[in-house]
Amino acid sequence: MxxxxxxxxxxxxxxxxxxxxxxxxxxxxxxxxxxxxxxxxxxxxxxxxxxxxxxxxxxxxxxxxxxxxxxxxxxxxxxxxxxxxxxxxxxxxxxxxxxxxxxxxxxxxxxxxxxxxxxxxxxxxxxxxxxxxxxxxxxxxxxxxxxxxxxxxxxxxxxxxxxxxxxxxxxxxxxxxxxxxxxxxxxxxxxxxxxxxxxxxxxxxxxxxxxxxxxxxxxxxxxxxxxxxxxxxxxxxxxxxxxxxxxxxxxxxxxxxGGKNSLIVLDDADLDTALANATWGVYLHQGQICMSTGRLLVQRGIYDAFVERLTAKARSLTVGDPAKGEVHLGPLINARQRDHAYQVVQAARQAGARLETGGEYDGLFFQATVLSGVQPDNPAFHEEIFGPVAVVVPFDTDEDAIRLANDTEYGLSAAIISRDVGRALKLGERLRTGLLHINDQTVNDEVINPFGGVGASxxxxxxxxxxxxxxxxxxxxxxxxxxxxxxxx
The missing domain is CATH 3.40.605.10 (Aldehyde Dehydrogenase; Chain A, domain 1)
Incomplete structure (x- = not known):
């Protein structure tokens, strides 16, 4: 034997x-x-x-x-x-x-x-x-x-x-x-x-x-x-x-x-809950997931407070060799993927986004990054980054959130955080996506569910x-x- x-x-x-x-x-x-x-x-x-x-x-x-x-x-x-x-x-x-x-x-x-x-x-x-x-x-x-x-x-x-x-x-x-x-x-x-x-x-x-x-x-x-x-x-x-x-x-x-998945944070959301969901959706496995939260759409009334808390959270995330100890982020898979993430961050800054934290790397270890003030004409708004980069986009009305979330060729996953489930569900019904999560983030799979996207996903x-x-x-x-x-x- x-x-x-x-x-x-x-x-x-x-x-x-x-x-x-x-x-x-x-x-x-x-x-x-x-x-x-x-x-x-x-x-x-x-x-x-x-x-x-x-x-x-x-x-x-x-x-x-x-x-x-x-x-x-x-x-x-x-x-x-x-x-x-x-x-x-x-x-x-x-x-x-x-x-x-x-x-x-x-x-x-x-x-x-x-x-x-x-x-x-x-x-x-x-x-x-x-x-x-x-x-x-x-x-x-x-x-x-x-x-x-x-x-x-x-x-x-x-x-x-x-x-x-x-x-x-x-x-x-x-x-x-x-x-x-x-x-x-x-x-x-x-x-x-x-x-x-x-x-x-x-x-x-x-x-x-x-x-x-x-x-x-x-x-x-x-x-x-x-x-x-x-x-x-x-x-x-x-x-x-x-x-x-x-x-x-x-x-x-x-x-x-692939996907460019939106997590919509409505103005009635609990900020601590929204932050926990955003952190998981953006940074899990260094953002190298098709369901990763590629865009954080945050309503204007809570936008500044959310960006401030997310920036502080990103700075607290440890990056290192997961085989040698407990870290929040491990390495990206190779230099090609690292370079792609870095180039998108640099292009986003040139197009008017603000780099709140991160954006640099050491070897294959890429810092947890936050880009704020990203507009729909910014490369970071549309490109799948596949790296630990939070792309934060402000919006004013629920109609704006729907328009921004649907402004993509992809259609894999979307999520909405709100205390008002009816409001969130009404908004979600108009999103073109294969997976929809109310009061959760975009990275979800329970094996027993049908999993698939629409459009370029x-x-x-x-x-x-x-x-x-x-x-x-x-x-x-x-x-x-x-x-x-x-x-x-």
């Missing part, structure tokens, strides 16, 4: 891919870098287009066997994966801290969400899978949900474990096989850990493949004839390319993309909760008669 005291021994995964077994990669390996320290944590194997093609063929064959398993066997594998994640909770958290730059509380929260996603997915195989339709006498007419086949999952770096697992787990649960291409920057915590969990849980070999790779591997996955669907989570720019390619190949596609699909059966299966109409009719023609 293998030693499972450590979930993912270095010797098992180093320079390898997972296709049901741990195999050598065809391309030169790439270093796994700890963003906080620059240390090398290991070397990941990288897949090329040929590797993707071979895996797709294996996965297609394996899917037939996997779907043929009794429904309770598929549920058992999902439950076992959850139990193994609980058993190795601390090790998984440590990988998230070191490889993705997560603070320890964020990493623990993400791991807990992933475990919940496993358990929720374990309930999918035993749910009703269709309907009995009305038809003529002597004929049975059914509409039933059937797995698509092979699902290609392309996942991002920011919540790497959960944003992969929320697609992998339900896709497997309803009888598909999966090829996961995690972001190479977080390929261990966002991919290889999932491979190991399902391997130990008893998933049949070939039903899950984990293939870190560059753009070539992603393009091959989208184009591969044996892959029936792509579930992509990432930037809007990359998502447009994935959607275009998937459409060209007549492939079902789910796009979960997605293509109208949702993932999670009741949406999973719809997303990862397709309808088949089945009719049955005792005897075939003799048609008169």
């Amino acid at each position: 293998p030693d499972t005291s450590t979930l993912l021994p270095n010797a098992l995964w180093n320079e390898r891919l997972f296709n049901g077994a741990w195999v050598n990669a065809p391309l030169p390996p790439e270093n796994v870098i700890e963003p906080a320290s620059g240390a090398t944590l290991g070397r990941i194997g990288l897949a090329d287009a040929d590797t993707v093609a071979r895996s797709a063929k294996v996965a297609r064959d394996a899917q037939v066997h996997w779907f043929a398993q009794p429904y309770d066997e598929r549920a058992r594998v999902l439950r076992k994966a959850a139990q193994l994640a609980e058993q190795h909770f601390d090790e998984i958290v440590q990988w998230l801290v070191r490889e993705s730059g997560s603070t320890r509380p964020k990493a623990a929260f993400e791991t807990s969400l992933t475990i919940k996603a496993f358990y929720e997915s374990a309930g999918l195989p035993s749910r009703s899978q269709g309907e009995v339709l009305p038809t003529s006498a002597g004929r049975l007419s059914l509409a039933r949900r059937r797995p698509l086949g092979v699902i290609g999952v392309i996942s991002p770096f920011n919540f790497p474990l959960y944003l992969a697992a929320r697609a992998v787990a339900p896709a497997l649960a309803v009888g598909n096989s999966v090829i996961l291409k995690p972001d190479p920057r977080t390929a261990v915590c966002g991919g290889l850990i999932l491979a190991r969990l399902f391997e130990l849980a008893g998933l049949p070999a070939g039903a899950l493949h984990v293939l870190p790779g560059a753009a070539e591997a992603g393009a091959a996955l989208v184009a591969e004839p044996n892959v029936a669907m792509i579930q992509f989570t990432g930037s809007t720019g990359a998502g447009r390319k994935v959607g275009e390619a998937a459409g060209r190949h007549l492939k079902k596609v789910s796009l979960e993309l 997605g293509n109208g699909t949702s993932i999670g909760g009741p949406a999973n059966w719809e997303e990862f299966t397709q309808w088949q109409w089945l009719t049955l008669k005792g005897d075939a009719p003799l048609y008169p023609l």
Whole structure:
């Protein structure tokens, strides 16, 4: 029996891919870098287009066997994966801290969400899978949900474990096989850990493949004839390319993309409550979340007091290596992301915004930043920063708040803070957004909810909760008669 005291021994995964077994990669390996320290944590194997093609063929064959398993066997594998994640909770958290730059509380929260996603997915195989339709006498007419086949999952770096697992787990649960291409920057915590969990849980070999790779591997996955669907989570720019390619190949596609999300603080809000929500929404995981609060729309009567308190709060937030102690903010994922955040802050100042605090960095550690007086013609008003930058915008009336919040190509999440729930709900009904939170902030996901955006935040699909059966299966109409009719023609 293998030693499972450590979930993912270095010797098992180093320079390898997972296709049901741990195999050598065809391309030169790439270093796994700890963003906080620059240390090398290991070397990941990288897949090329040929590797993707071979895996797709294996996965297609394996899917037939996997779907043929009794429904309770598929549920058992999902439950076992959850139990193994609980058993190795601390090790998984440590990988998230070191490889993705997560603070320890964020990493623990993400791991807990992933475990919940496993358990929720374990309930999918035993749910009703269709309907009995009305038809003529002597004929049975059914509409039933059937797995698509092979699902290609392309996942991002920011919540790497959960944003992969929320697609992998339900896709497997309803009888598909999966090829996961995690972001190479977080390929261990966002991919290889999932491979190991399902391997130990008893998933049949070939039903899950984990293939870190560059753009070539992603393009091959989208184009591969044996892959029936792509579930992509990432930037809007990359998502447009994935959607275009998937459409060209007549492939079902789910796009979960970026956001410029507004938290509206009405003038009747409690300032302490509003500040707590704003701080969480803006600065959680250094702002590297699609649901991050990209704009704080604050009514004029409380605007000055709010900016003053937010500035003081931002100055109190500690920034440092989350592997070495408790800090509020860890590092940004790499220099490219850091430079983007810095450039947006500088452009915002040149366009008239006031830098209340922050705006500087040391290595990949970016200070908690507050920009006030941001107007709709300012770059910081429209651009997704993906950094720890609060963009504070004043408004006068509820109509102004609606206009400002809707002034974006994105439509992922929005939130409103107010003592008057009716007023907040009336305002919220006019916001173009996939997620709406009254008296909460913009960063929310409970696994059991449909999650998806509109506009440049997605293509109208949702993932999670009741949406999973719809997303990862397709309808088949089945009719049955005792005897075939003799048609008169």
